[in-house]
Amino acid sequence: MEFAPSNAPAPTRALATEAVHAGREDLVQLGLHAAPIDLSTTYPSYDVEGEAARIDAFASTGGRLDGPPVYARLDNPTTARFETALARLEGTESAVAFASGMAALTAVLLVRASMGLRHVVAVRPLYGCSDHLLDGGLLGTEVTWTDPAGVAAAIRPDTGLVMVESPANPTLSEADIAALAHSCGSVPLLVDNTFATPVLQRPAEQGARLVLHSATKYLGGHGDVMGGVVACDEEFAAALRQVRFATGGVLHPMAGYLLLRGLSTLPVRVRAASATAADLARRLSADPRVARVHYPSVGGAMVSFEVYGTRAT
Numbered sequence: 001m002e003f004a005p006s007n008a009p010a011p012t013r014a015l016a017t018e019a020v021h022a023g024r025e026d027l028v029q030l031g032l033h034a035a036p037i038d039l040s041t042t043y044p045s046y047d048v049e050g051e052a053a054r055i056d057a058f059a060s061t062g063g064r065l066d067g068p069p070v071y072a073r074l075d076n077p078t079t080a081r082f083e084t085a086l087a088r089l090e091g092t093e094s095a096v097a098f099a100s101g102m103a104a105l106t107a108v109l110l111v112r113a114s115m116g117l118r119h120v121v122a123v124r125p126l127y128g129c130s131d132h133l134l135d136g137g138l139l140g141t142e143v144t145w146t147d148p149a150g151v152a153a154a155i156r157p158d159t160g161l162v163m164v165e166s167p168a169n170p171t172l173s174e175a176d177i178a179a180l181a182h183s184c185g186s187v188p189l190l191v192d193n194t195f196a197t198p199v200l201q202r203p204a205e206q207g208a209r210l211v212l213h214s215a216t217k218y219l220g221g222h223g224d225v226m227g228g229v230v231a232c233d234e235e236f237a238a239a240l241r242q243v244r245f246a247t248g249g250v251l252h253p254m255a256g257y258l259l260l261r262g263l264s265t266l267p268v269r270v271r272a273a274s275a276t277a278a279d280l281a282r283r284l285s286a287d288p289r290v291a292r293v294h295y296p297s298v299g300g301a302m303v304s305f306e307v308y309g310t311r312a313t
């Protein structure tokens, strides 16, 4: 049996408060309770040349767009609220949202490939499609699979990224993120934090440069919104915005709204789901048909287990 009872920390007051207020600080002044949803794809233009210059600047730097919005593939005010809130929860400078978790990972790989850094060191297991994206050659990525202890030795001059999922899908294996970050040296470490959420684990505080979520899971929380997001420093965020602008994997503003709303209840949901999952893990471990139960030390809603016998028995 390999599970510890949930030791999920109760969210600090700061985290629970951020979950409700981050990205919505201006609402009181606007006289609103819920965040407005801006569905505009394009906006009135009063200064065509000035606007063209702003678009050019955005395309070449990815810097935050000051002033009124221009076009929805650059940014969107509703989605920006979700990005601000998620960055606050993960303890990073910035966050950049995408149409899905896979679009988010694709953008990270493209940022690094654009610098000639196509080699990735990755720790298995990863979510199946992430594994496929890295391994299948679709983006010209070359991957070295290793375990956490082998990361330092696997890094080459053209390594652009080290990637780990913790807890991992589907085995729920966990990595020592701080130790991994140390092994990475100057190579960015990306931690897929989908299963833990910032309620249970904030990888940036342990040295990860990039924190990725399939927002489709717990951030949304209700099975009705697809999205992805990368929380990181502003320098990497700017590069991600450039890729998002050029390749178009934007999050729809309605999804941005739903994800922002999902964050409000994230700490409460994650704690409740962790308690249920830990109880399930305990019960499974007492079942004589169950060989092993895996439950992450950080807690969370996922439990995996192995049974005796074969599929047929």
Ligand SMILES: Cc1ncc(COP(=O)(O)O)c(C=O)c1O
Binding pocket: 100, 101, 102, 103, 127, 129, 130, 165, 169, 192, 194, 195, 213, 214, 215, 216, 226, 227, 228
């Ligand atoms: C851990 C993890 N990362 C990434 C993804 C991909 O996210 P999406 O389905 O939002 O593209 C998934 C999807 O199940 C996942 O479980």
